Amino acid sequence: MSTGHTPPTAIHVEELTRRYGDLVAVDQVSFTVPGGQMTGFVGGNGAGKTTTMRMIMGVLGIHGGRVRWGDREITTTDRRGTGYMPEERGLYPKQKVREQLIYLAQLKGMSASEAKGEVTEYLERLGLAERMDDTVESLSLGNQQRVQITAALVDQPSALILDEPFSGLDPAAVDSMADLLREHTARGVPVLFSSHQLDLVDRLCDRLVILAGGQVRAEGTPDELRQGTALRYRVVGVSDVGWVRDVLPDGGGGGRVLDVDGSTAVVELAGDPGADQQVLDRLVSEASRRGGLRELAPIITPLSEIYREATA
Structure with missing residues (x-):
């Protein structure tokens, strides 16, 4: 060319x-x-x-x-x-x-x-x-x-x-x-x-x-636009993960539970790096007592959600 x-x-x-x-x-x-x-x-x-x-x-x-x-x-x-x-x-x-x-x-x-x-x-x-x-x-x-x-x-x-x-x-x-x-x-x-x-x-x-x-x-950039969105994690356990509500009771403890469906839950953290890490540590610790974790991973906010919030 x-x-x-x-x-x-x-x-x-x-x-x-x-x-x-x-x-x-x-x-x-x-x-x-x-x-x-x-x-x-x-x-x-x-x-x-x-x-x-x-x-x-x-x-x-x-x-x-x-x-x-x-x-x-x-x-x-x-x-x-x-x-x-x-x-x-x-x-x-x-x-x-x-x-x-x-x-x-x-x-x-x-x-x-x-x-x-x-x-x-x-x-x-x-x-x-x-x-x-x-x-x-x-x-x-x-x-x-x-x-x-x-x-x-x-x-x-x-x-x-x-x-x-x-x-x-x-x-x-x-x-x-x-x-x-x-x-x-x-x-x-x-x-x-x-x-x-x-x-x-x-x-x-x-x-x-x-x-x-x-x-x-x-x-x-996509990362810059996502910085203002809520930090969410997917929690996947070996068995039922209803215990996440004990880690984050009624929105307390540094975040809240958005959804629990059998062995999978979605939690939203407060956005304070130090406090968020403490919550993650508590989730890992509690999971080890309840049979273990298959996954604990951040959920990437889709552009469609960023777009809706920006244009609301």
């Missing part, structure tokens, strides 16, 4: 604002998309994700705030070197897949021979080798999505702004796409993509930005 454009150290979105009459669709939104990382942009319909992406790309005017490309203001040239996948897909339905992608790559400055090689390689990796000479309209929606993704990636862009890139893709295509994006982050490219698939965002992203009502409600 070609070396492509030089990526910025980061894209900084600073207090971006967009109004439609009296409606403030994006309200002083600020976040950073670091170079070499995938940043997931999540939020419900109407949260302002697409509008924010359009302002970053200069498709919509900015009513307040700015976008910085590293340590300077973003330029038209920077935007031209960015791989952008908009909400409205921009393919020509009656044109052949490879022919169209080569044409789009040439518009971005690639030579015909270089474009042909890059396009062919991307289509092969995304499972479209046998459909290269078919028209776009003859493809399924999922395969059209793969073509659109190729159009955004083919010239080795300096940054990637992708609006719902995984929509309509089967699991194998998702994995192929994720591998391609990681190759771009490996050369320092900042990647911002929106998605409604929270489990996918949780699995792929280095950072998350949660948007609701046109405002950023939370931002950070």
Whole structure:
């Protein structure tokens, strides 16, 4: 693959604002998309994700705030070197897949021979080798999505702004796409993509930005976002573990019992490291008197729960 454009150290979105009459669709939104990382942009319909992406790309005017490309203001040239996948897909339905992608790559400055090689390689990796000479309209929606993704990636862009890139893709295509994006982050490219698939965002992203009502409600790495959530443990005993209620009676003793079901219980700790360790030690000690433990492990808070709490 070609070396492509030089990526910025980061894209900084600073207090971006967009109004439609009296409606403030994006309200002083600020976040950073670091170079070499995938940043997931999540939020419900109407949260302002697409509008924010359009302002970053200069498709919509900015009513307040700015976008910085590293340590300077973003330029038209920077935007031209960015791989952008908009909400409205921009393919020509009656044109052949490879022919169209080569044409789009040439518009971005690639030579015909270089474009042909890059396009062919991307289509092969995304499972479209046998459909290269078919028209776009003859493809399924999922395969059209793969073509659109190729159009955004083919010239080795300096940054990637992708609006719902995984929509309509089967699991194998998702994995192929994720591998391609990681190759771009490996050369320092900042990647911002929106998605409604929270489990996918949780699995792929280095950072998350949660948007609701046109405002950023939370931002950070998955671990940083989980720091504010309750610390829960799964307790699995050799036999019935109803005895956990003796260790944590009625919410006392440094935590509370959330559930007991036969040999499995879920407990929530208070969040004080010293006190939490004492509770864990008491659980282990009591378990040794009651037949032993099969498992005592923390429960990772799912992104869906973090999202619900941030947008409530």
